[in-house]
Amino acid sequence: VLLGIKMSPEPLKKKHGRAAASGEKRSKRKPKRKETFSVYIYKVLKQVHPDLGISSKAMSIMNSFVSDMLERLAAEAARLAHYGGRATLSSREVQAAARLLLPGELARHAVSEGTKAVAKYTSSE
Template sequence: MAEPTSSTSSVVETTTSTFSVERLCSEELKKTDVTGKKKARCCYHRHRCHRRYKASFVIYYHRLLKKIHHELRLSQKMIYILDSFVNDIFKCIASEAGCLAHKTNRSSISSRDIQAAVCLLLPGNLGKLTVIQATKALFRFSQSE
């Protein structure tokens, strides 16, 4: 068999590139409306797109720090690190509590599962102290209502 010469390979490359350019042009035409302006689309799905809510605790960091130290401020980098730390701990506690509920053949997570998950995840005496402080805060909150 004869190997393709450079002229035949360039013809193949030219036809493929023109095909892809034509395909891109036809896709661009589908995206334009009657006035010729591009349609504003957030994604390429047929269903309605919704912005995904990202849990953030940023406003609470400032409030808490203001109660403890009035003169201190947090940098943006510190806020980002603190927020990712809190989200990671939250996910770990939620997954551990879900596993505990699954092991006891229940479909819902109770407060007891969350307390057990906190005690399992946090090292040493820190888990027990956290549960005690959370119980006090919950008691004060229920008394204020």
């Protein structure tokens, strides 16, 4: 007996899937992490308007918008690849999907930025 605590000869083993014995504390499980685009949205905001901030509600809306657009882009690119009898998405399908989904000038800007990003990636390899 040490400081009023009775020591058992063998360490207590935790039983998984059962309630903890009296006196034992169960470790709380961390909630699953939610992947968001918040960091990137914030970086773009600061590039465009360094003096502005964004509320958490507005950030949530922007996050939903980005997720929705990426989902649409991926679905359209997959559909185009399927029509072409291909199993792999290439930049060609993504570019065509962007042209189909985005209106006029926005599509042209997206295609030029995408081309620039792919060129930068291939040159860095």
